[in-house]
Amino acid sequence: MDFGSARRAVLQLLGTTAPADVPALLHWMRTTRDFDELTRDNRDAVLKNVADDLRCRLPPEAVLGSEQRALQKIRQQPEPTVHVDAFLYDEDVIDSLCEEGKMSRNFCTVCGSHRTAPLGFISHSFSLMELKFIYLHVLPDLSGKLLVDIGSRLGTVLYGVKSSFVLPVLHELILLQVLHADICTQGPLLQSADVIVMNNVFEYFLTEAEQARAWNYIIQNVRKQGSLLVTVPSLQDSLVGLEINVQLSSWVEEIPLDLDVYPERDIDREALEQIHLYKVL
Structure with missing residues (x-):
């Protein structure tokens, strides 16, 4: 059965449903997990x-x-x-x-x-839901862009790239490079980056003094106008109590995110609210 025939069959079924039961049927169609196997990406x-x-x-x-x-x-x-x-x-x-x-x-x-x-x-890794939200609804087209994931740990952000979220046809041509180094030695990389991802990047792994050093270095080197930062939690929460040498408002502006565009029904809205997007001024 092609799409047109299937659509007519569904509408016909709805037309034969008792009017009092139509709202319940539509609600079931919107919320059921019975279709998951048919819609799995x-x-x-x-x-x-x-x-x-x-x-x-x-x-x-x-x-x-x-x-x-x-x-x-x-x-x-x-x-x-x-x-x-x-x-x-x-x-x-x-x-x-x-x-x-x-x-x-x-x-x-x-x-x-x-x-x-x-x-x-x-968790110190993005979930599958969060990865899909970031690549499909937060970031723009990344063709020809340099994405840097600071503190990659298990590499979930990189797996998201290779799974075709970014370039559905040409993902085999994406070049991935893993660097095991102090971020404070990577000035040229930060200066060239178009997108930087930081997920709970320092708080659980560095002392406050080390966090301040790392953030000051990032702020000093991430100056490419229009480049984007994806952070969890917000920069304000990450920097609270640290000795930072710049006002956030003079470095970046936050871009509001629309959580309602996420297509899945079963979403952890609280987790998505922790994701923040900034543009370097």
């Missing part, structure tokens, strides 16, 4: 396969032993908090692990009792 499948492979190679918390400062910061949270990498563990995977007893969403407030409270979850 191949790009989603590529990234899910990458996540499946990485989960087998990393410890469950996806934090390496060398990331001692991150582990310490997580333990200092006011409520019990665990690192659950949002790229590796989507809600379905977490549900499966909880059912198997390998993960929990709650902690016991009184040992041995039924009084429990939700665990705090923190």
Whole structure:
């Protein structure tokens, strides 16, 4: 059945539905997960396969032993908090692990009792939903552009590029380069960048003095007019309490994001609200 015939069949079905039941039927069509297999994007499948492979190679918390400062910061949270990498563990995977007893969403407030409270979850990676939002609804066409992901960790931003979110036809021609270096030694790279992505980039990995040093270096070198910064959280939240040598308003302007353009029904709006876009003045 071609599109035209299918459309007519659906309209005919709606026309034979009891008028009182039409609102409920339309609501079901808008919200059901029954159509997921029909609408699944191949790009989603590529990234899910990458996540499946990485989960087998990393410890469950996806934090390496060398990331001692991150582990310490997580333990200092006011409520019990665990690192659950949002790229590796989507809600379905977490549900499966909880059912198997390998993960929990709650902690016991009184040992041995039924009084429990939700665990705090923190991630240093973008989820698949967040990646799609950034590439499809936040950033412009990146053809011929230089994108720099600072503090890439598992490389989720790069996987998003290679999954065809950026260039659906020519993604095989995208050049990826991974640098293991102090960002404060990468002035020429920052000066050339058209887009810079920073996701919880320093707070959990550097002291406040080291954070201030890194941010001052970035601000000094990211001066290409019109270049874009994607940050989580906002620059204001990242820089609070740090010794920074510039007023944000003289360096960048924030570009409002429309969260309503995201096509998926099941979105974590709170997570998307943490994504901010800035343009260098």
